[in-house]
Amino acid sequence: MRAIAVCLLLILAGCNLRPQGTGTPRYLVGEPYQINGVWQYPRENFTYNETGIATEAASTTVRFSANGESNDPTALLAGHRTLQLPAIARVTNLENGRQILVRINDRGPADPARVIALSARATKLLTPADRHAFRVRVQIVTDDSRRLANALINRPDAPPSPEAPRLQIAAAPTTGVASEALAPPSGVASRPNLTQAAAAAPAATADALPDIPFRLPEVVYGTRPNPGVLAIDCGSFGKLEYAEVLRRRIASLNPRVTTDYYAPRDNAYIVRLGPFPRLADAEAALRQALAAGVPDARIILE
Numbered sequence: 001m002r003a004i005a006v007c008l009l010l011i012l013a014g015c016n017l018r019p020q021g022t023g024t025p026r027y028l029v030g031e032p033y034q035i036n037g038v039w040q041y042p043r044e045n046f047t048y049n050e051t052g053i054a055t056e057a058a059s060t061t062v063r064f065s066a067n068g069e070s071n072d073p074t075a076l077l078a079g080h081r082t083l084q085l086p087a088i089a090r091v092t093n094l095e096n097g098r099q100i101l102v103r104i105n106d107r108g109p110a111d112p113a114r115v116i117a118l119s120a121r122a123t124k125l126l127t128p129a130d131r132h133a134f135r136v137r138v139q140i141v142t143d144d145s146r147r148l149a150n151a152l153i154n155r156p157d158a159p160p161s162p163e164a165p166r167l168q169i170a171a172a173p174t175t176g177v178a179s180e181a182l183a184p185p186s187g188v189a190s191r192p193n194l195t196q197a198a199a200a201a202p203a204a205t206a207d208a209l210p211d212i213p214f215r216l217p218e219v220v221y222g223t224r225p226n227p228g229v230l231a232i233d234c235g236s237f238g239k240l241e242y243a244e245v246l247r248r249r250i251a252s253l254n255p256r257v258t259t260d261y262y263a264p265r266d267n268a269y270i271v272r273l274g275p276f277p278r279l280a281d282a283e284a285a286l287r288q289a290l291a292a293g294v295p296d297a298r299i300i301l302e
Contacts, residue, residue: 025152027067027153028085029084033107035107035108045082048083050115050138051137052300053113053133053135054091054118054138055118057079057108057117065106069086071106073120075121075214075216076125078117079104079107087103087141088145089102089104089140090139092137092223093126094226095129095135096225097222097223097225097226098125098223113286114133115136125218125220137301144212229275229302230276230279230282230301231299232272232282234273234289235294237266237268237269238265238267242269243257244257246271247271252292253273253285255271258270282299286299
């Protein structure tokens, strides 16, 4: 993750953390809250790395985000239901390989079938096709996110962090997933993928890096498309017998227990539904899993 921070150093040296007109950003985790009747449990996660379906954030008249920053649809911002705010994340469109950095500073999306809600500008840079349903990988940029959190927490005038909002959040309409590989929009910088681009940069220590700016750069990186196959994760466990308990409880949904070589030992056994050929099928299975009492069920890409 330090490589990504180095890339930011080269592009953004001299930028400030909090420019004028961005509200009063604060570090926020927040208390459990509900969106559309589903409980959400915010928590810090500086190693977050998940796949799912992204959407463009619904238009809103709310001036500030959940952590007090400006809601600016022209900036590279995003909403997530449980991650700490703010955080820097790398979002990759798995359908066309486009990759950008975003600043997660708000809650949402309301639709449990979507993993992240992106600002209008971020969505436009990532996809020229279906802006309401496209396959992504979301990865927290660990070093930059930790440094950003520390800067806000230790700020002398840091305001108190209230609980996460318990308001109903409007969701953008959902449609099928489309796949198309096109060049970035005109006027936007293009780069190879983040890891490759940063590897060519000279080494730098974390102490030498500047503050992360509020407005991230519009740089689109390129990776190889890898759309994967739709599935539903219902839960992960450290012991097979615990996974079997959940599998039997939702047996009517035809779940299976699988393993992931890269998963930590305490999440080695995964109860999963699918695979599904269409997004509509995965969305229907997700609704069934939630109705069956599996609150952590989510759409992923195998």
